[in-house]
Amino acid sequence: MIELTIDGKNLSVETTTTVMEAALQLGISIPSMCHNGDLPHFASCMICMVQEESSGKLFTSCTVKASEGMNIVTMNDEIREARKTALDLLLSDHVGDCEAPCTITCPAHMNIPEMNRLLAQGKFEDAYQVVIQDIALPSILGRICPAPCEGACRRGAVDEGISICFLKRYAGDFGAGTSAEDRVETDNNLSLQAAPAKGRVAIIGSGPYGLSAAWYLQLFGYQCIIFDRNPLPGGALRYSVPPELLPLEVLEQEIERIRQSGVTFKMNSEIDPAGIKQLEKDFDAVVYPLEKAPKMAIKSSALGKEAAWKIRQQLAGQPVVGERRMFNSRFGRLMESEAVEYLKESVAGNRIEPALGFAAGMTADEVIAEAARCLHCECRKPETCLLRMYADEYGAEQKRFQGPQRKPVTKQFQHETVVYEPQKCIKCGICVRITALYKEEFGLTFIGRGFDVVIGVPFSESLREGLTHTAEEAANACPTGALAMKGGRK
Amino acid sequence: MVQEIKDSGVRGRGGAGFPSGIKWELVAREESAVKYVICNGDEGDPGAFMDRMLLESYPYRVIEGMLIAGYAVGASEGYFYIRAEYPLAVKRIRAALNNCREAGIIGPQIFGSSYSFDIHLYEGAGAFVCGEETALIKSIEGNRGFPTQRPPYPAVSGLWNAPTLVNNTETLALVSWIIRKGAKAFNRLGTEKSKGTKVFALAGKINRGGLIEVPMGITIREIVEEIGGGIANGNKFKAIQIGGPSGGCIPESLADTPIDFESMKELGAMMGSGGMVVLDDTDCMVDMARYFLSFTQKESCGKCTFCRIGTRRMLDILDRLCSGKGKPGDLPELETLAGWTQKGSLCGLGQTAPNPVLTTLRYFREEYEAHINGRCPTGKCADLITYSINDKCIGCTLCAQKCPVDAIEFRPHEQHEIDLEKCIKCDTCRLVCPVEAVIKD
Numbered sequence: 001m002i003e004l005t006i007d008g009k010n011l012s013v014e015t016t017t018t019v020m021e022a023a024l025q026l027g028i029s030i031p032s033m034c035h036n037g038d039l040p041h042f043a044s045c046m047i048c049m050v051q052e053e054s055s056g057k058l059f060t061s062c063t064v065k066a067s068e069g070m071n072i073v074t075m076n077d078e079i080r081e082a083r084k085t086a087l088d089l090l091l092s093d094h095v096g097d098c099e100a101p102c103t104i105t106c107p108a109h110m111n112i113p114e115m116n117r118l119l120a121q122g123k124f125e126d127a128y129q130v131v132i133q134d135i136a137l138p139s140i141l142g143r144i145c146p147a148p149c150e151g152a153c154r155r156g157a158v159d160e161g162i163s164i165c166f167l168k169r170y171a172g173d174f175g176a177g178t179s180a181e182d183r184v185e186t187d188n189n190l191s192l193q194a195a196p197a198k199g200r201v202a203i204i205g206s207g208p209y210g211l212s213a214a215w216y217l218q219l220f221g222y223q224c225i226i227f228d229r230n231p232l233p234g235g236a237l238r239y240s241v242p243p244e245l246l247p248l249e250v251l252e253q254e255i256e257r258i259r260q261s262g263v264t265f266k267m268n269s270e271i272d273p274a275g276i277k278q279l280e281k282d283f284d285a286v287v288y289p290l291e292k293a294p295k296m297a298i299k300s301s302a303l304g305k306e307a308a309w310k311i312r313q314q315l316a317g318q319p320v321v322g323e324r325r326m327f328n329s330r331f332g333r334l335m336e337s338e339a340v341e342y343l344k345e346s347v348a349g350n351r352i353e354p355a356l357g358f359a360a361g362m363t364a365d366e367v368i369a370e371a372a373r374c375l376h377c378e379c380r381k382p383e384t385c386l387l388r389m390y391a392d393e394y395g396a397e398q399k400r401f402q403g404p405q406r407k408p409v410t411k412q413f414q415h416e417t418v419v420y421e422p423q424k425c426i427k428c429g430i431c432v433r434i435t436a437l438y439k440e441e442f443g444l445t446f447i448g449r450g451f452d453v454v455i456g457v458p459f460s461e462s463l464r465e466g467l468t469h470t471a472e473e474a475a476n477a478c479p480t481g482a483l484a485m486k487g488g489r490k
Numbered sequence: 491m492v493q494e495i496k497d498s499g500v501r502g503r504g505g506a507g508f509p510s511g512i513k514w515e516l517v518a519r520e521e522s523a524v525k526y527v528i529c530n531g532d533e534g535d536p537g538a539f540m541d542r543m544l545l546e547s548y549p550y551r552v553i554e555g556m557l558i559a560g561y562a563v564g565a566s567e568g569y570f571y572i573r574a575e576y577p578l579a580v581k582r583i584r585a586a587l588n589n590c591r592e593a594g595i596i597g598p599q600i601f602g603s604s605y606s607f608d609i610h611l612y613e614g615a616g617a618f619v620c621g622e623e624t625a626l627i628k629s630i631e632g633n634r635g636f637p638t639q640r641p642p643y644p645a646v647s648g649l650w651n652a653p654t655l656v657n658n659t660e661t662l663a664l665v666s667w668i669i670r671k672g673a674k675a676f677n678r679l680g681t682e683k684s685k686g687t688k689v690f691a692l693a694g695k696i697n698r699g700g701l702i703e704v705p706m707g708i709t710i711r712e713i714v715e716e717i718g719g720g721i722a723n724g725n726k727f728k729a730i731q732i733g734g735p736s737g738g739c740i741p742e743s744l745a746d747t748p749i750d751f752e753s754m755k756e757l758g759a760m761m762g763s764g765g766m767v768v769l770d771d772t773d774c775m776v777d778m779a780r781y782f783l784s785f786t787q788k789e790s791c792g793k794c795t796f797c798r799i800g801t802r803r804m805l806d807i808l809d810r811l812c813s814g815k816g817k818p819g820d821l822p823e824l825e826t827l828a829g830w831t832q833k834g835s836l837c838g839l840g841q842t843a844p845n846p847v848l849t850t851l852r853y854f855r856e857e858y859e860a861h862i863n864g865r866c867p868t869g870k871c872a873d874l875i876t877y878s879i880n881d882k883c884i885g886c887t888l889c890a891q892k893c894p895v896d897a898i899e900f901r902p903h904e905q906h907e908i909d910l911e912k913c914i915k916c917d918t919c920r921l922v923c924p925v926e927a928v929i930k931d
Contacts, residue, residue, distance in 0.1 A: 043639050046795045046834055058833055063639040085830045089799040401803040401827070404810075427792060446634055446792065449617065451802040453792030 034428030128175030142169020207235025212304025497673035499685035504658035535734030555662030618789035637837035680706035684750030733762025736842035738849030774870035797840030
């Protein structure tokens with residue numbers, strides 16, 4: 001047995017224990033990306049660095065064995081800076097988007113590629129559920145939104161951007177046409193099950209901001225009452241948008257859904273300063289009207305959702321930060337050569353315009369065909385990627401060490417079950433060790449050296465030859481989205 | 491024998507200067523049926539060829555050193571690891587080993603004794619990193635030459651996990667002399683902590699270059715002026731890069747420093763394998779740092795983040811500086827990055843790769859600053875200089891005749907002009923001008 005100290009706590013461990021394992025015995029989890037369970041350790045990512053107190057030396061805790069009398073510190077400013085710098089460096093050579101440019105551009109941060117995938121499969125109800133997780137008024141916005149997302153769409157670099165707004169409108173209309181009783185339970189179902197009332201929130205104004213705030217607060221379990229000076233709800237949507245653009249029945253239908261979720265509307269209620277004081281007294285929280293309404297209704301709607309999140313956090317006694325946004329790796333515009341790579345995940349063909357005109361919108365067939373044009377630029381592992389997780393935790397900066405030019409993206413689809421995107425790889429070698437452990441004939445290996453090193457199949461064999469029986473294991477163990485299951489997305 | 495080596499004070503000639511006797515003792519102390527001795531002949535520093543000279547010219551001296559080392563630490567097998575780019579060294583060592591085997595000097599029961607020791611030859615495939623002992627061991631094992639974290643040191647767990655003594659060629663070449671003449675004779679030479687002599691490969695802007703063997707403690711100036719015969723072409727001595735790409739750049743103002751392991755380290759350089767490149771006042775320090783870093787960057791194995799990407803990003807900054815695209819924040823960023831690459835890299839290659847950058851930043855910072863302001867004081871960085879012709883021009887047309895890209899119009903008896911769009915900054919016009927009318931700045 002070996003006696004050592006970690007973060008001021010003494011412990012004794014078996015002689016073969018690594019510092020990382022020893023720390024874990026104390027419940028201290030040290031971050032790491034290139035270390036994977038029982039595989040031989042490798043020391044590549046350098047995220048697991050800890051410090052020996054007396055010498056001040058940093059070393060990788062995944063490889064160094066605990067030794068007698070060690071005094072280890074697992075976190076201080078220097079270690080944090082070392083880890084962040086390693087992450088900054090890795091990110092400077094990580095060409096990939098965590099989330100698609102359309103999602104990032106959308107003020108409401110809607111998961112557009114996910115909606116597109118479901119629409120392309122004809123799963124309209126699921127698509128609707130994805131939409132209303134972020135956009136409370138999809139039918140309305142599907143008609144009046146200027147769609148900044150479409151300008152950001154990568155498909156624009158190939159031919160024309162995806163017709164996202166029409167697709168969202170279809171999903172919204174589809175959902176609105178389904179009554180609450182008929183609604184099938186689905187995986188994505190945010191559902192309108194009445195949650196127990198956690199409190200009462202007063203909302204002043206029934207425009208896109210107020211409606212959106214009410215919808216999300218109601219879903220979060222708060223009883224919402226909207227006060228509006230006008231006789232009918234909708235605010236600017238009803239009184240400023242011309243009805244040929246936004247038909248009245250669409251507005252009514254969408255508001256009706258919000259009403260059905262349990263929101264109460266108190267119309268003809270002018271709230272003066274004294275009234276506000278009263279509301280503050282009577283309610284757990286009050287959503288005040290925006291001082292200056294944004295030009296885009298989608299922005300108002302997004303701010304309404306943000307207000308709902310903040311009130312939820314405030315009432316739950318949590319830090320009020322709004323809806324959580326993870327770190328996002330981004331690489332900007334596509335190079336010409338990359339269009340082909342991205343098209344591998346899509347279909348050819350120009351943007352489809354609704355044959356029956358704007359008022360009628362797209363038919364189901366048009367929606368399915370247009371949604372299939374999506375390039376699916378986002379990562380396959382946005383929620384499990386360790387690089388993203390640690391980049392978020394350590395506040396990493398992707399642009400700190402930006403090189404003069406980035407590596408061009410390639411996507412390898414030859415394999416039946418996995419996709420390989422080498423430019424996302426951090427060269428941790430986990431897949432290489434897995435293929436060696438399970439005795440793949442070819443397996444994977446490091447090719448080249450230095451900055452240009454890549455993981456590939458030896459002798460230029462195809463990925464099929466390299467991963468005959470370890471594909472799934474390797475894809476699941478890959479700490480980034482470099483190697484991922486084809487069907488890995490929902 | 492171990493004691494004798496310890497007493498001699500000899501330290502590893504491969505670069506880091508670890509006391510050889512202590513290394514021997516560590517291996518000797520390990521209890522294991524199998525132990526190995528490896529001669530590290532993977533000399534990869536550009537311009538360094540002392541190991542090559544020893545292996546080609548004195549193969550038996552090195553073999554004898556290995557035999558003694560093997561006997562002292564209780565090993566039964568040895569390996570020469572020689573880079574394949576040294577075909578003559580490989581050929582001669584192979585022949586020498588055959589001769590020794592035939593003569594019963596190596597092999598089973600040497601000279602009828604109970605001691606058996608055989609030596610194999612392994613050719614490295616040309617990766618600089620394989621000179622790092624853990625990578626070298628991986629390479630002999632048939633794997634990719636990736637370094638591993640130390641500890642465990644090879645003395646405890648080395649080749650095929652057996653205790654292994656890895657010594658540099660030059661170190662092993664010293665062994666027989668030390669054993670024959672005694673530790674005292676050896677440590678009579680040198681400084682307090684660095685004993686004996688050291689071989690350097692003297693090169694650069696010097697009148698006499700080549701391999702030199704000098705006692706430790708000799709000053710840089712003595713080497714440059716007395717042994718090297720001073721700077722060539724009457725230029726001024728500016729600096730000396732010691733220790734190859736892992737070493738550092740020492741300015742002329744510190745040339746009276748006696749050379750030993752400690753003093754080199756203090757100045758930010760290192761003994762390294764002993765490369766010495768003398769630089770004169772026409773050499774650009776930023777460009778020099780870029781040259782050495784581009785070497786280590788290319789030779790990084792690609793395993794750990796700091797070396798793989800860190801050296802590359804440092805090089806990106808140096809490329810920017812040398813092409814006139816430097817930004818005010820570049821120097822602090824370069825320093826930070828160099829610091830982390832030093833601290834965070836897994837093996838010696840990455841840990842020492844920033845040395846040329848850090849030392850030039852330390853001693854020649856004003857040159858870096860000049861580059862940020864778009865000026866290369868020595869005029870070496872082509873992107874930062876322009877040529878013009880002043881009114882001293884006598885219209886002789888020589889420059890126009892010699893210009894390889896017709897950037898100077900042929901106008902006899904008139905003042906000539908350079909078309910900067912076409913000019914490739916080859917310097918030809920300036921060199922041919924009989925009246926020094928071509929100005930470079």
